[in-house]
Amino acid sequence: MSDAASNLDQQAALTVASGFRFQWEPSQSGYVLLYPEGMITLNDSAAEILKLCDGRTAREIVEALSTQFPDADLEADVLEFLEEAHERGWIQYV
């Protein structure tokens, strides 16, 4: 995937899609996304990114995470995840 983030508007505010719920699930010891009759268990990095889908733009999310984890070069991975999450309908523009 060379141009993974090409379909995502990086300046648009993002939020967890309506009908989806993002929450900590004690029995899974992790974050999950719940939707009609289904559940997606998220790995740690996916959870960190989704936590920030609270009205921030993709750009702002990248910046926030870069501040939080200054040693890692995350931009490409974060944008790729957001792109995919958007395509799957987990997140939407506000």
Added chain:
Amino acid sequence: MNGDGSNTYETPQPLWLLAELTYRCPLQCPYCSNPVDFARYKDELSTEDWLRVLREARELGCAQLGFSGGEPLLRRDLETLVEESRKLGYYTNLITSAVGMDTDRVARLKEAGLDHIQISFQASRQDVSDYIAGTKSYERKIEMARTVKSQGYPMVLNIVLHRHNLDHISEILDLAADLDADYVELANTQYYGWAYLNRDQLLPTREQVERAEEVANRYQEYYKGQMEIFFVAPDYFDTQPKACMGGWGNVFLGIAPDGMVLPCQSARDLPGITFPNVQDESLPDIWYRSEAFNRFRGYDWMPEPCASCPERFNDFGGCRCQAYLLTGDPARTDPVCSLSPDHHKIAEAFDEAAERQAQEEAQPLVFRNPRNSGKVTS
């Protein structure tokens, strides 16, 4: 232990709680998943019992909660149960026929925290729909589907498919698109319970199923990203069984209106198993320690050919109810499997249905209502 890996199995936590609040229902679908003798079980758990059960199941690990029935809207305490469930952290699904629903109730449930509504449709045409439902209900369903969407819920439309509506798939999907459904479940009839009673009448031809699936695939492509379409193929047309309920006692916990706890909605009809009741035991005891939940758990109970088949980790040997209905023994390999020594029973079912249809002697549909429930089980 054998060449295909170890049988080690550790009981996982349940994820899915299905709360069947009542067996009462204004509809009479002849493929209803309620037990055929439902009319015998008139007792219903109290609000307090349900609240306790909801808490226990959440602590056990359940995250998805379906309120169904019968028709769950007939329970006046539905709002109370939804509110508590939402507080406990469940994703709450209401599985309804939409009969008995009105705009105020939809709003009150929303306020209580209901996450999603699934409405069952019988057909895309009023006459077929009202015939199959055994009740005039089509108009109401359409109206309520629009209300559900306008109040901001995600909406699933569920349509059970059989010989009488499989040829209308494109009309059904056009209707779903017009109603702005988010998901459509095209669920082919599976033949247990009421559907088994009505098998000769409901069983489609292979051509019907294939054509319908083709149409469904086209719509899937067309509505990608807008409306998700699931086509659940009928077991009888397969050669490998599905992992029924994701495995017995593996992810699913069902509670019947009277408090009986079931590893699958249809399991109540299985002979020789006493299912525990939440009025006598705690849910963790039932899930982890009851004989009923351990009966077909994991792999050690399996007969050949399952016992040494590498597929057993994926399909758990198929459906116990199907094995029982077709062979008389719930512990046999699901006859849907081409490796099953009973696989010929499936072909026989098609032949019988075709023959009876040709001779026009198929018995008329047996509608799901208390009178018929009493008759078929007495």
